[in-house]
Amino acid sequence: MDFDLTDEQSLLKDSVTRWAASRYGSLEQVEAARRKPLGFDEGAWAQLAELGLLGLPFAEEDGGFGGGPVETLIAVEALGRHLAPEPYLASVVLGGGALRLAGSAAQREALIPGIAEGSHRLALAHGERQARYDRFDVATTARRDGGGWRLDGAKCVVLNADAAQTLVVSARTAGGRRDADGISLFLVPADAPGLTLKPYPTQDGGRAADLVLEGVALPADALLGEADAGLPVIERVLDEGIAALSAEAVGVMEALHALTVDYLKTRKQFGTAIGGFQALQHRAVDMFVALEQARSMALYATMMAGSADAAERGPAVSAAKVQVNRAARFVGQEAVQLHGGIGMTLEYLGAHLFRRLTTIEYLFGDTPHHLRRVSDAGGLLGAA
Amino acid sequence: MDLRFTPEETAFRQEVRAFFRSEIPEEIRRKVSEGRSLAREDYVTSQRILNAKGWAVPHWPKEWGGQEWDPIRRYIFMEELMQAAVPLPLQFNCFMVGPVIAAFGNEAQKARFLPRIANLDDWWCQGFSEPGAGSDLASLKTRAVRDGDHYIVDGQKTWTTLGQYADWIFCLVRTDPTAKKQAGISFLLIDMKSPGISVRPIITIDGRHEVNEVFFDSVRVPAENLVGEENKGWDYAKFLLANERTGIARIGLTKERVARVKRLARETPAGAGTMWDDADFRARVATIEIELKALEITQMRVVAAQSRRDASKPDPASSILKIKGSELQQAATELLVELAGPLSLPAPVANDVDALGWEAFAAPTYLNTRKVSIYGGSNEIQRNVIAKAILGL
Numbered sequence A: 001m002d003f004d005l006t007d008e009q010s011l012l013k014d015s016v017t018r019w020a021a022s023r024y025g026s027l028e029q030v031e032a033a034r035r036k037p038l039g040f041d042e043g044a045w046a047q048l049a050e051l052g053l054l055g056l057p058f059a060e061e062d063g064g065f066g067g068g069p070v071e072t073l074i075a076v077e078a079l080g081r082h083l084a085p086e087p088y089l090a091s092v093v094l095g096g097g098a099l100r101l102a103g104s105a106a107q108r109e110a111l112i113p114g115i116a117e118g119s120h121r122l123a124l125a126h127g128e129r130q131a132r133y134d135r136f137d138v139a140t141t142a143r144r145d146g147g148g149w150r151l152d153g154a155k156c157v158v159l160n161a162d163a164a165q166t167l168v169v170s171a172r173t174a175g176g177r178r179d180a181d182g183i184s185l186f187l188v189p190a191d192a193p194g195l196t197l198k199p200y201p202t203q204d205g206g207r208a209a210d211l212v213l214e215g216v217a218l219p220a221d222a223l224l225g226e227a228d229a230g231l232p233v234i235e236r237v238l239d240e241g242i243a244a245l246s247a248e249a250v251g252v253m254e255a256l257h258a259l260t261v262d263y264l265k266t267r268k269q270f271g272t273a274i275g276g277f278q279a280l281q282h283r284a285v286d287m288f289v290a291l292e293q294a295r296s297m298a299l300y301a302t303m304m305a306g307s308a309d310a311a312e313r314g315p316a317v318s319a320a321k322v323q324v325n326r327a328a329r330f331v332g333q334e335a336v337q338l339h340g341g342i343g344m345t346l347e348y349l350g351a352h353l354f355r356r357l358t359t360i361e362y363l364f365g366d367t368p369h370h371l372r373r374v375s376d377a378g379g380l381l382g383a384a
Numbered sequence B: 001m002d003l004r005f006t007p008e009e010t011a012f013r014q015e016v017r018a019f020f021r022s023e024i025p026e027e028i029r030r031k032v033s034e035g036r037s038l039a040r041e042d043y044v045t046s047q048r049i050l051n052a053k054g055w056a057v058p059h060w061p062k063e064w065g066g067q068e069w070d071p072i073r074r075y076i077f078m079e080e081l082m083q084a085a086v087p088l089p090l091q092f093n094c095f096m097v098g099p100v101i102a103a104f105g106n107e108a109q110k111a112r113f114l115p116r117i118a119n120l121d122d123w124w125c126q127g128f129s130e131p132g133a134g135s136d137l138a139s140l141k142t143r144a145v146r147d148g149d150h151y152i153v154d155g156q157k158t159w160t161t162l163g164q165y166a167d168w169i170f171c172l173v174r175t176d177p178t179a180k181k182q183a184g185i186s187f188l189l190i191d192m193k194s195p196g197i198s199v200r201p202i203i204t205i206d207g208r209h210e211v212n213e214v215f216f217d218s219v220r221v222p223a224e225n226l227v228g229e230e231n232k233g234w235d236y237a238k239f240l241l242a243n244e245r246t247g248i249a250r251i252g253l254t255k256e257r258v259a260r261v262k263r264l265a266r267e268t269p270a271g272a273g274t275m276w277d278d279a280d281f282r283a284r285v286a287t288i289e290i291e292l293k294a295l296e297i298t299q300m301r302v303v304a305a306q307s308r309r310d311a312s313k314p315d316p317a318s319s320i321l322k323i324k325g326s327e328l329q330q331a332a333t334e335l336l337v338e339l340a341g342p343l344s345l346p347a348p349v350a351n352d353v354d355a356l357g358w359e360a361f362a363a364p365t366y367l368n369t370r371k372v373s374i375y376g377g378s379n380e381i382q383r384n385v386i387a388k389a390i391l392g393l
């Protein structure tokens, strides 16, 4: 049991934190990047590559840096604290996760060097409108067609799809829409004929897209991992995604809480700093307690997300998402309230942090969804 | 970073777990688990078994029976103790007056008191609170006036837990009425058999006799029973309260309760099946389990940080443990009453107590557990501590 970072991890933390703080030290800098066509600055992406962040989770022999879940936590927490708009989660954690876990040697060799140097981006196209948060609910189909595949269907809210050169698409190769077996993953070039993207901005200032696939023809080697056995990969990637999102949420909450406490110390009403009012002090404390409890669960998710055993990993990660979701809502709402009117405006950083927290709550499963996952698994403790 | 326990720590856990379950009488552990009243002898029996093994006061200095365990082992030990429903070694002895005497008492006091404290040969109670001095403890008024080689003590203490069993009481008394609040307080050890002491029971909300008022009417206390220096008692009290706060999350206790709720829910009929078939009930259990898991990790973070900081000063982060730990203890008892449902209504009366099922003790346990957010520094006081010491408000 120890919570210490290794020397390399400390260095990583320092360098990402320094980079994010200077690149996005003000709301104006974040907004300027968001106004670019893809919602972020290509120059910043290149800098992330130089910092070694884009190749972070990939094995060294594949051209990556061999980082694990803790390294990802460090990176996303620091990026989250400054609302860095780059598609790190979408490309490196989600798309990259699927490639790392299921890719053949040839596929990894073809893609990872480009990803690590910043010239190639991925996105994970899995969710569908009717599925809500059910990971096994896939209606998009892939049929064998000559020596290759033919994909038809639709995907929704694919994070940063418009920034990706390659999409990791889930499609059904066997079974019915809600069967666990029969899902497969495919590497689909963004410019494949028959693939249409409808990109849009999201509530938190980020970007996503809906996809339509109409007779998208793919070669045999576009299959990522084993045919019909894609669900366990998706489960793992999304659980790793939840761990990363939890760490990001902690970074965002930390920033929002610090902003709020700072505001309480400087805002004067009734001739005194409002931070002197005990009614507000105690609310700021409860925010702090919620933040620390969420931090603990982000650590827990990080430790468990790497496990290949879904029965052990699933409830743990869901438990973390429940705690983080609750904290995100509570800290966000309280922060707005304690700021008074200024908390309501987009001119103020706090409102942007709250919007990101609200989005995080509904990504990869909301509170009732994950609470059900924990309780269906029998909870976290054994019965006495 | 690694949240797993080492193989040595896991082996240690197995060792203490096996000991608790095989050596502490089942009947005592069942009483604890079901929230039944413990007799004085139950506490004594259990603590003497621990002490014989060298485990009643493992956190004390080595020369007085300490084990020199690191904070993680201490945590594992307490966690397993609570999960096995072993009565906690008497808090007033082992976690309050013992450590104060060991740290600030003179050699004669240590030799005279510490072995008897560890073995529960003397039962101690805590005389801090007064009718006019609760959260604002330093406003206490009980006076001790020096008279030759004695102090004459006059005043009143209250909320004195299990004072009815006590042989000794450790008190904060005012020795310098002219000094500013905290400055004029001393730490005095008083024999409960001294003439001039009277004890009045207070029946708590659960219908039991747990606390008392203690009155002092010209009680003569030998001056050799002063701990440390006169008028420095507040420093020792702060040391004592800091010790109290770190153990207060009682995560093991809540775990034991929640695990029991889960077992009993499977045996409790409801609708066509049992309470465990009720998805809504299961979700409420899971909510508590999740928050408890978070608190467990938060506690480990505080424990890990402890080994790196000055242990004599309270860690304001431990206030998080007090707030959340008490809230979860309370939430678990709410589940118990919900589970007992209509069978929670019959009140336990003295002559048929042994015949009653666990359901009759659910409501008393719930009612009694409201105390945990009041004592040990109320949760509001803990929020004040965090606001000031951590947030700088």
Ligand SMILES: Cc1cc2nc3c(=O)[nH]c(=O)nc-3n(C[C@H](O)[C@H](O)[C@H](O)COP(=O)(O)OP(=O)(O)OC[C@H]3O[C@@H](n4cnc5c(N)ncnc54)[C@H](O)[C@@H]3O)c2cc1C
Pocket: A267, A269, A270, A274, A277, A279, A280, A337, A338, A339, A340, A341, A342, A344
């Ligand atoms: C959407 C919107 C529309 C509005 N429209 C109008 C309008 O049309 N015309 C107009 O005149 N005004 C308008 N207002 C302003 C509104 O009345 C103020 O926002 C409100 O009075 C609070 O003042 P404040 O924003 O300066 O917050 P502050 O007074 O600075 O308060 C900040 C925080 O401190 C708390 N606080 C302050 N004093 C105390 C205290 N003594 N004890 C405990 N807590 C305290 C507050 O509750 C709040 O949580 C609008 C505000 C909003 C958000």
Ligand SMILES: Cc1cc2nc3c(=O)[nH]c(=O)nc-3n(C[C@H](O)[C@H](O)[C@H](O)COP(=O)(O)OP(=O)(O)OC[C@H]3O[C@@H](n4cnc5c(N)ncnc54)[C@H](O)[C@@H]3O)c2cc1C
Pocket: B125, B126, B127, B128, B129, B133, B134, B135, B136, B158, B159, B160, B161, B162, B204, B211, B371, B374, B375, B376, B377, B378, B379, B380, B381, B384
């Ligand atoms: C079951 C039980 C057993 C106990 N056992 C012992 C014992 O063995 N020995 C002993 O010495 N004492 C004991 N106590 C006393 C305990 O330490 C006190 O109850 C506690 O310190 C609170 O004091 P009080 O009850 O006077 O409440 P008060 O201090 O009067 O508080 C009343 C309310 O006001 C709040 N409050 C007070 N000050 C502030 C503030 N500054 N800001 C915000 N809110 C505030 C409190 O949180 C509380 O909600 C016991 C208490 C209980 C309930």
